[in-house]
Amino acid sequence: MKGPALRALRLAALLAALLGVLQWLGVGLPLLLLVAGTFALIAWALPWLGVRLLDSMTLWVRGRFWAPEQGRFHSFGGVPLQIEDDGRLVWVAGEGLQRVLGRVEPDSVLAARHSGCWRRTEHGVLMLRVDAVVRVLATMPGRDDLRVQRLRRYFEREVLYPAAQRRRRARAGGG
Numbered sequence: 589m590k591g592p593a594l595r596a597l598r599l600a601a602l603l604a605a606l607l608g609v610l611q612w613l614g615v616g617l618p619l620l621l622l623v624a625g626t627f628a629l630i631a632w633a634l635p636w637l638g639v640r641l642l643d644s645m646t647l648w649v650r651g652r653f654w655a656p657e658q659g660r661f662h663s664f665g666g667v668p669l670q671i672e673d674d675g676r677l678v679w680v681a682g683e684g685l686q687r688v689l690g691r692v693e694p695d696s697v698l699a700a701r702h703s704g705c706w707r708r709t710e711h712g713v714l715m716l717r718v719d720a721v722v723r724v725l726a727t728m729p730g731r732d733d734l735r736v737q738r739l740r741r742y743f744e745r746e747v748l749y750p751a752a753q754r755r756r757r758a759r760a761g762g763g
Contacts (some may be wrong), residue, residue, distance in 0.1 A: 664688050664742050665735070671747060672715065679707070680721060680743075682714035687735045688739055718743050 610616040630638045662669045667688045669682035683699045686690045697707045705720035725731060725740040 602743040610757070662747065664739060670713070671681065673751050673754075675755075678747055680708075680718050680747075682716050683740040685721065689736070718747050722748070 594653045607616060610619060627638075630641070661716060667684060669684040669688065672679045682695060686693060687700065698716070699714060701724060702716045702720045705717040707715050709715060722740055722743050724744075725736055728736070730736055
C-alpha cells in the first residue's frame with residue numbers, strides 16, 4: 589500500500605477510535621450536534637466567513653498535497669511536461685516533448701538532435717535543455733506549423749522567461 593493511502597487509512601482508524609471513545613463517554617452526540625450547529629450558524633449568518641474558511645482550508649490541503657510537485661510539471665495542450673530548473677538551466681523531459689509534437693523517436697535520435705544539451709536523470713529519463721529545444725523548434729522542418737510555434741512561445745514565455753526572472757531576483761537579492 590502506498591504512502592498517501594496508508595496515511596489516510598491510519599487517520600481514518602484514529603478518527604474512528606476517537607469518535608468511539610467520545611460515544612463511550614456519552615458526549616459523542618452532543619459534540620456532533622454542537623459542531624454541526626456551529627457550522628450551520630456560520631453558513632447561515634456569515635456565509636462570506638464560511639466561504640473564506642472553506643477556501644483557506646482547501647488551499648492549505650492542496651498546498652500540502654502538491655508541495656513535492658510544485659514548479660516541476662507544466663502542461664501544454666493537455667499533455668503534462670516535466671520541467672526541472674536546476675538553478676542554472678531549465679530542462680524538459682524528452683518523452684513529454686515528443687507527445688506534444690506527436691512524434692515517436694528513440695531517445696538516441698532526440699539526444700543527437702539536441703547534441704550537447706541533454707542529460708539523463710537518476711531514473712534514466714532523457715532531459716533536454718529548454719533553450720536548445722526552442723532553437724531546434726525554430727529551425728526544424730515544420731517550424732511553420734501552428735502547434736510548433738505555440739509550443740516554442742510557451743517555452744519562451746512560460747518557462748524560460750520566469751526562470752530568468754527568478755535568477756535575476758536571486759542575484760539582486762543575494763549580491
